[in-house]
Amino acid sequence: MSGDQSPASAGGAEADWSKGTVIVTSLASDSHTWNLVFLQLLIEECGYRVVNLGPCVPDDLLVAQCHALDPDMVVISSVNGHGYQDGMRVIHQLRALAPLAATPIVIGGKLGTDEDGARRVAELTAAGFDAVFEDAHDPVTAFRGFLSAMQPNERLLETADGVRR
Numbered sequence: 433m434s435g436d437q438s439p440a441s442a443g444g445a446e447a448d449w450s451k452g453t454v455i456v457t458s459l460a461s462d463s464h465t466w467n468l469v470f471l472q473l474l475i476e477e478c479g480y481r482v483v484n485l486g487p488c489v490p491d492d493l494l495v496a497q498c499h500a501l502d503p504d505m506v507v508i509s510s511v512n513g514h515g516y517q518d519g520m521r522v523i524h525q526l527r528a529l530a531p532l533a534a535t536p537i538v539i540g541g542k543l544g545t546d547e548d549g550a551r552r553v554a555e556l557t558a559a560g561f562d563a564v565f566e567d568a569h570d571p572v573t574a575f576r577g578f579l580s581a582m583q584p585n586e587r588l589l590e591t592a593d594g595v596r597r
C-alpha cells in the first residue's frame with residue numbers, strides 16, 4: 433500500500449493531491465500489478481492522493497479499506513478476464529456501505545474473455561458502477577475525461593437526501 437507517502441516523500445515536491453483520496457485496487461482473483469501502478473500515476477497526476485491496495489485484494493479487505501478511508505472515488509482494475517464476475521460480486525458489497533452509496537466507483541481493463549463487451553458494460557453499470565472502461569474503447573482517454581468532469585470532493589455537492597446532482 434502506498435497511501436502513507438506524502439507528495440514530498442514520493443519525490444514529487446510540486447505535486448498537488450488536494451482534490452481528494454482515490455482508492456485504486458484490483459480484485460481477489462487478479463495478480464496483475466502494472467495496470468495498478470499505471471492508474472496510480474495517472475490519477476496522482478490529475479491531483480488526487482492515491483491509496484493503491486495492490487493485486488489479489490479480498491472482498492472483505494476492499495470493503496474494510498473503503499470503510500476506513502471513506503474515499504472520494506474507487507477505481508477498480510482487472511485484466512485477467514475475470515473482472516466482470518469479480519466486479520458484479522463486489523459492487524453490491526461496496527454500495528451497501530453507507531458512505532459509499534453515492535461515491536463514484538468505476539471499473540476498467542480487460543474485463544472478460546469474449547467479445548460481448550457491450551453486455552458487460554450494461555450489466556456492470558446497472559449493478560452500480562458509475563462508469564466502465566473496457567480496453568476496446570480507448571479507456572484511458574475516456575477515464576481522463578471522467579476524472580476532469582468530476583468535481584473535487586464531489587460528495588460536498590450531494591443533496592440532503594444523498595442523491596448526486
Ligand code: B12
Pocket residue numbers: 461462463464465466467470471507508509510511512513514538539540541542543544545565567571572575
Ligand atoms: C505481465 C502479465 C502477467 C504477469 C503479471 C505479473 C505482475 N506482477 O503484474 C503474470 C505472469 C503473473 C500473469 C498471469 C496471468 N495472466 Co497475464 N499478462 C501479462 C501481460 C503480458 C502484460 C500485462 C501488463 O503488465 N501490462 C502493462 C499494464 C500497464 O497495462 P495493462 O495491464 O494492459 O492495463 C492497461 C489497460 O488494460 C488499461 N486498464 C487496466 N485497468 C484499467 C482500469 C481503468 C479504470 C481504466 C480506465 C483503464 C484500465 O490501462 C492500462 C494501461 O493502458 C498481459 C498481455 C499484454 N501484453 O497486455 C497478460 C494478460 C493480461 N494475462 C492474461 C492471462 C489470461 C493471465 C493468466 C490467467 C494466465 C494463466 N493461465 O495463468 C494469469 C492470471 C493470474 C491472475 N491470478 O490474475 C491475459 C488476459 C486475457 C483477458 N483478459 O482476456 C493477457 C491479456 C494475455 C493474453 N493476451 O491472453 N500475467
